[in-house]
Amino acid sequence: MNDDLTQKNLLGLITDEERILIERLTEEMPLKGAIVEAGSFFGASTKAFVEGLKRNKSLTTGEKQGRIHAFDKFEYGHWVHPRFIPRGLLQKGDSFLSYFEENLSADMDYVTLHIGDVIEAPQWEGGSIDILFLDICKTPKINDAVQDLFFPHLKPGSLLIQQDYIASTLNIWLYAAMKRLEHCFVRKEHCSVNSVVYECIQTPNTEDLQNASACLMSHSERIDLSQQVLEEWEEIDYRAAEQIQYAILHYRKAVAMNRYGIRPVKAEDEPIERTDFAPNLPF
Numbered sequence: 524m525n526d527d528l529t530q531k532n533l534l535g536l537i538t539d540e541e542r543i544l545i546e547r548l549t550e551e552m553p554l555k556g557a558i559v560e561a562g563s564f565f566g567a568s569t570k571a572f573v574e575g576l577k578r579n580k581s582l583t584t585g586e587k588q589g590r591i592h593a594f595d596k597f598e599y600g601h602w603v604h605p606r607f608i609p610r611g612l613l614q615k616g617d618s619f620l621s622y623f624e625e626n627l628s629a630d631m632d633y634v635t636l637h638i639g640d641v642i643e644a645p646q647w648e649g650g651s652i653d654i655l656f657l658d659i660c661k662t663p664k665i666n667d668a669v670q671d672l673f674f675p676h677l678k679p680g681s682l683l684i685q686q687d688y689i690a691s692t693l694n695i696w697l698y699a700a701m702k703r704l705e706h707c708f709v710r711k712e713h714c715s716v717n718s719v720v721y722e723c724i725q726t727p728n729t730e731d732l733q734n735a736s737a738c739l740m741s742h743s744e745r746i747d748l749s750q751q752v753l754e755e756w757e758e759i760d761y762r763a764a765e766q767i768q769y770a771i772l773h774y775r776k777a778v779a780m781n782r783y784g785i786r787p788v789k790a791e792d793e794p795i796e797r798t799d800f801a802p803n804l805p806f
């Protein structure tokens with residue numbers, strides 16, 4: 524395994540700024556409930572929660588055991604960049620859990636693992652959630668599953684970290700869903716890229732969750748709501764707004780390509796599965 528994996532700043536997909544933010548929030552939070560991290564990958568964000576939890580003074584050492592609930596299917600796919608796992612080492616669907624376990628080795632006592640597709644996760648029985656970190660909402664279906672699973676367990680004062688937010692990804696349903704839930708969350712702070720922290724001011728109820736369902740929104744609804752969010756961010760942080768604008772543009776482009784059957788450029792070794800050349804959109 525790569526030597527970098529044993530360093531303090533674990534190889535992963537969060538920035539140093541985000542790692543420091545997670546550690547600080549976890550250290551300072553008066554903890555009573557669970558910490559839920561959805562999307563653990565190699566454990567970089569998990570390790571940040573562990574470091575913060577170790578320094579947290581509101582719990583005894585015993586009470587800290589298993590408090591961080593890490594959800595991931597830990598399954599290799601081509602989305603894993605070769606800098607993490609060289610091509611050819613694992614096949615699609617192989618588990619990369621051993622990388623996570625090795626990185627967290629000394630700290631696994633703090634972690635409760637939930638391995639598998641979060642869409643099929645059983646009902647959450649872990650009580651109220653103090654910190655919910657989401658780095659998993661890569662499709663509308665996952666977004667909705669995660670909202671339904673965890674949001675009813677957020678209480679006023681709980682923190683929600685949306686890690687995929689300030690990024691030029693296609694995940695604009697995050698903006699749309701959070702806009703529809705604006706009576707339940709206030710924005711507290713954000714990193715220069717990716718993570719935005721919200722404080723829960725009202726637990727979302729069934730009607731709120733239905734209203735914020737990404738799957739139930741049309742492309743136009745998602746785009747319209749995102750445009751409103753973009754205008755708000757233009758007042759808050761123009762660099763973040765730029766990322767959000769790119770995300771909306773990417774999304775518009777993907778929708779248009781799909782509508783007109785334009786095939787995106789693919790790597791040569793990737794088999795062409797469709798004959799109509801319309802890309803399969805994940806949303």
Ligand SMILES: C[S@@+](CC[C@H](N)C(=O)[O-])C[C@H]1O[C@@H](n2cnc3c(N)ncnc32)[C@H](O)[C@@H]1O
Pocket residue numbers: 534535536537561562563564565566567568569594595596597598639640641642658659661665
């Ligand atoms: C961007 S990575 C998380 C990065 C991590 N937070 C870090 O600090 O490096 C997203 C993770 O979500 C997981 N994931 C994506 N879809 C999932 C699903 N439906 N169920 C469970 N895990 C999923 C992937 O396996 C991947 O490890």
